[in-house]
Amino acid sequence: MHKPKRKLGRAFALACERYEALGVSVDLALRRLARVHVSLHCWQGDDVGGFESFGAELGGGLAVTGNYPGKARTPDQLRADLEMALSLIPGKHRLNLHAFYGEFGGKPVDRDEISTEHFRNWIGWAKKNRLGLDFNPTYFAHPKAADGFTLAHRDNSIRRFWIEHGRRCREIGAAFGQALGTPCVTNIWIPDGYKDTPADRKSPRERLAESLDAIFQKPISPRLNLDAVEPKLFGIGSESYVVGSHEFYLGYAITRKKLLCLDAGHFHPTETISDKISGVLQFLPEILLHVSRGLHWDSDHVVTFTDDLQAIAREIVANGYLDRVHLGLDYFDASINRVAAWVIGARSLLRALLVALLEPTEHLRALEAEGDHTARLALQEEVKHLPSGAVWDYFCESRGVPAGGTWLAEVKRHEKQVLSERS
Ligand code: RNT
Numbered sequence: 253m254h255k256p257k258r259k260l261g262r263a264f265a266l267a268c269e270r271y272e273a274l275g276v277s278v279d280l281a282l283r284r285l286a287r288v289h290v291s292l293h294c295w296q297g298d299d300v301g302g303f304e305s306f307g308a309e310l311g312g313g314l315a316v317t318g319n320y321p322g323k324a325r326t327p328d329q330l331r332a333d334l335e336m337a338l339s340l341i342p343g344k345h346r347l348n349l350h351a352f353y354g355e356f357g358g359k360p361v362d363r364d365e366i367s368t369e370h371f372r373n374w375i376g377w378a379k380k381n382r383l384g385l386d387f388n389p390t391y392f393a394h395p396k397a398a399d400g401f402t403l404a405h406r407d408n409s410i411r412r413f414w415i416e417h418g419r420r421c422r423e424i425g426a427a428f429g430q431a432l433g434t435p436c437v438t439n440i441w442i443p444d445g446y447k448d449t450p451a452d453r454k455s456p457r458e459r460l461a462e463s464l465d466a467i468f469q470k471p472i473s474p475r476l477n478l479d480a481v482e483p484k485l486f487g488i489g490s491e492s493y494v495v496g497s498h499e500f501y502l503g504y505a506i507t508r509k510k511l512l513c514l515d516a517g518h519f520h521p522t523e524t525i526s527d528k529i530s531g532v533l534q535f536l537p538e539i540l541l542h543v544s545r546g547l548h549w550d551s552d553h554v555v556t557f558t559d560d561l562q563a564i565a566r567e568i569v570a571n572g573y574l575d576r577v578h579l580g581l582d583y584f585d586a587s588i589n590r591v592a593a594w595v596i597g598a599r600s601l602l603r604a605l606l607v608a609l610l611e612p613t614e615h616l617r618a619l620e621a622e623g624d625h626t627a628r629l630a631l632q633e634e635v636k637h638l639p640s641g642a643v644w645d646y647f648c649e650s651r652g653v654p655a656g657g658t659w660l661a662e663v664k665r666h667e668k669q670v671l672s673e674r675s
């Protein structure tokens with residue numbers, strides 16, 4: 253189906269031979285990879301800044317470090333940077349917006365007042381670029397979240413304010429789904445928790461369950477919007493207690509038929525999410541992943557081609573879950589070129605998925621079924637040396653995207669011509 257460029261032809265042909273000897277169809281793997289959509293998180297482009305005019309502290313335990321020049325300061329700049337990044341990532345992807353990236357025309361539109369009209373430009377842009385949109389209510393960077401509580405707040409009126417925000421976000425998500433013909437995943441993450449040992453762990457959780465039920469009260473077709481909830485073990489400022497913990501949201505998602513969002517940085521630092529995927533998908537039809545890289549804590553480092561990432565990709569692909577797992581990126585690094593940060597993370601994830609698609613899974617499972625764990629381990633190690641790089645380069649070129657590290661020259665050019673002009 254693909255026409256290889258001459259220079260990749262030989263390496264690719266040799267790679268195909270190696271894979272085919274193991275019973276793996278490279279063609280099938282490439283076709284499947286081309287249908288994967290990764291949701292690019294808008295917030296890498298401006299250090300989780302958003303476009304509101306309140307000027308509130310980021311808060312919520314979210315910490316962005318670095319001061320690399322040239323960050324996007326307007327919606328048009330952010331879109332230009334996204335276009336640059338998307339042109340260097342093979343395949344058709346999605347954009348994940350946060351509510352405070354609406355375009356409010358300089359007016360102080362509060363979170364309980366936002367509506368689809370504030371996202372008209374985003375919808376138009378997504379249409380033009382044939383991108384799906386995903387969404388997130390923003391429960392931080394706001395005076396009403398300054399004490400670290402939102403949906404679980406003890407004050408009724410603050411809770412009501414945030415419930416209204418959540419409701420409006422689902423409506424906006426549905427409008428995205430309607431306009432673009434692909435359901436929007438609207439993901440709720442709240443920062444609520446305590447730095448130190450609470451006297452009452454129960455009441456905030458009761459309030460959170462009630463608030464969520466109020467947000468989800470109105471049925472919305474899953475063809476337009478899918479609701480997700482994102483748990484966390486601890487955060488900066490919520491080291492002792494997070495209201496929306498894993499047990500809380502797993503139970504919530506199963507009983508309310510919501511998607512569970514597994515963020516790779518939201519667990520104990522030695523815990524990985526790869527083993528959780530086939531666990532939770534026994535009981536949930538679909539999940540959302542926030543593919544991230546925690547270093548010692550939920551540090552949201554740029555996703556790289558780590559063992560953890562490969563294990564995540566492997567579990568999704570080997571179990572046939574590609575259609576049940578929504579893939580989103582979640583990190584923010586302000587110490588390097590922000591466009592490159594998107595490109596590196598997205599390409600690493602896609603490459604990990606390709607390696608997983610090239611795994612001789614049937615063969616490994618047959619060995620396991622025979623009880624030959626020696627041969628299983630030996631083959632797992634052999635597979636690591638197979639020439640997936642040549643297949644990846646081929647995939648990039650066949651999708652009109654630079655192969656290897658040549659994409660960086662484009663980012664450098666954009667930095668020189670566009671980013672350096674920004675104040
Ligand atoms: C925070 C969560 C959440 C955020 C974004 C900005 O710990 O991971 O997903 O990163 O909503």
Ligand code: ZN
Nearest residue numbers: 482515542582
């Ligand atoms: Zn996340």
